[in-house]
Amino acid sequence: MSTELKNKSVVKEQYKEVNEYANKVLDLIEKDSVTEEEAKWVMKETVANFREYVNPGFLEYRKTVTKDTQFASVEWSDSGSCFKDVSGKEYIDCLGGFGIYNVGHRHPKVVKAVTDQLKRQALHSQDLLDPLRAMLAKILADITPGDLKFSFFVNSGTEAVEAALKLAKMHSERTTFIATTRAFHGKSLGSLSGTAKGVFRKPFLPLIPGFKHVQFGDIDMMRKTMEACALTGEDVAAVILEPIQGEGGVILPPEGYLKEVRELCDQFGALLIFDEVQTGMGRTGKMFAAEVYDVVPDIICLAKAFGGGVMPAGAIVAKEEVFKSLFPNPFMHTTTFGGNPLACAAAIATINVLIEENLPERSEEVGEYFLKGLKEAATGHEDKVLEIRGKGLMIGIEFHSDEIGYEISKGMFDNGILVAGTLVNSKTIRIEPPLTISYEEVDTVIKTFKQVLNSVKVK
Known part of the structure; x- marks a missing residue:
């Protein structure tokens, strides 16, 4: 047998093994419940595959899911406010995927909207006008505060921040951004430039130029920084803030701080970007934290709970004066899966549930x-x-x-x-x-x- 035929034979055998493994996994996915033996296999495979093929660091990092160094939990199913591990133990979820499950785990209305849409069309053609994107954009214009109007859809929080930063640059052609200490805006390069955690930033320095960080809650420092930027010809394009800092430790803004930041942005001709990836969609007692503090930003970033805990989904919503930079050429910033029919169906159902269930x-x-x-x-x-x-x-x-x-x-x-x-x-x-x-x-x-x-x- 020639070397070429031997190689093809080996490849065919490898594919056979892969397919057998995939079929075993698909059979497990299909089941409503698993046996004790199957649960043990799932746990063993999960730990081994994380170690060998995902990242062994997770096995050390996720100590909250261990018991005496033995892995006690591999998540398997969820509903309502709880999830179960593969062995059937139930947990009350007070982490919520860092704020993903605002309407609960697998809310029936969100699941139904996604499965109904899946039966008809999963992804859009990228060329024709997709109706759900248009309808979701109208809903967002109606529920977001003030005169926020035009939407751009993405898949995650860091993508929403990236879109907001690019839109701010296009609006004024300024390149300076002010973020705050203890801020978290994501880990893609532009978002990471706004994020303030040194442990995430240091390996990737230098980041996107033009970012300055000031103390969160210190309005005098914010004012002096904006004044210095104006005097040196580095006028601020935008200030980006989480109305309440999440990763920083649920840090609430001082009384009146966000309104004063809004006034400073107006004074210096800078945009105000609210990163509501974690605070949005009802989390803080209003649909958006901007409403809690009675402040209207120029751009709002949404994600996490936006997809109802069923689909990855995110968006930015901006005022027309800001968003119109993208009118002449909508392809200046794009994303293949952003605003896909399944994500839009999930987001529309999520907003519906938030409103109907108060x-x-x-x-x-x-x-x-x-x-x-x-x-x-x-x-x-x-x-x-x-x-x-x-x-x-x-x-x-x-x-x-x-x-x-x-x-x-x-x-x-x-x-x-x-x-x-x-x-x-x-x-x-x-x-x-x-x-x-x-x-x-x-x-x-x-x-x-x-x-x-x-x-x-x-x-």
Whole structure:
């Protein structure tokens, strides 16, 4: 047999093995439930494949999903405010995919909209006019604050920020941006230039030129920086802010700060970009945090919960005066999958659910109850808990050290509650459950938090 035939034979055998493996996985996907033996196989394969083919660092990083170094949980199914691991253990989700599941896990209306659309057409042709994109854009123009009007659709938060930055540059041809300390705007190159976490930035320096960072909440520093930029001919194109900082630790702005930033932007001819990737879609007690603080930005960035926890989806919505830079040539900034029919169907259904079920208002009410309960549970543990703060169902619990935060988040996970605590930022853990979380589930979280606080010892 020739070498060429031998090589083809080897390749054919490899494809056969791959196909057998793929069929086994597809069979598991098809099942409503798995056997104990199948669950063990899934766990073993998941850990081995993360180590060999994804990134072994995740196995060390995700310590909140381990028990005595043994991997205790591989997620498998979800509904409502909870998810289950492959072994059937249920967890109350207070991480919510860092704010993805505002309308809950697999809300029936969102799932139905996506599956109905999938039966007819999954992706668009890229050439003809796609109707759902147009209809979603109209809905966004109607629900976003002030005179925000034109939409551009993307797949994720960092893409939304990239689009906003490019649009700001096109609007004025200025190249200076002001972001803030503790900000998180994403990790693609432009977004990362606005992000303030040194651990994410350092390996990729130098980033996009023109970015300056000032202290979040310090209006005098913001004013002086804008004045200095004007005096040196580096006039500011835009200020980009999270109305409430998420990754930074649920940092609320000082009273009047966002309005003063708006006034400064008007004074210096700069745009104001609100990154509402995490605060939008009802999370803070209003549909958008901009409404909480009565400020209208020039561009708003949306993602995470925008796709209803079913589809990856994001958008920017801008004022016509800003967006019209893209009118002459709409192809100056594009994305293949942005605004696809499935994502648009999910977003339209999500907005429908938020309105029909009064979820922004519910977020405010349940959030106040949750915040009060957590503060009461922390009474007597002032040596561990520094502060508990939040707005709506975006709550941060700040501890005196990373070690305490890590032990608390791990302890809660072991007791069936998932919260956002990582090795990168364990000092503050975030509570961001679905806005549909029941009062009974909230009580369970508070009770568990109190129990874990009692069990954790300060060294």
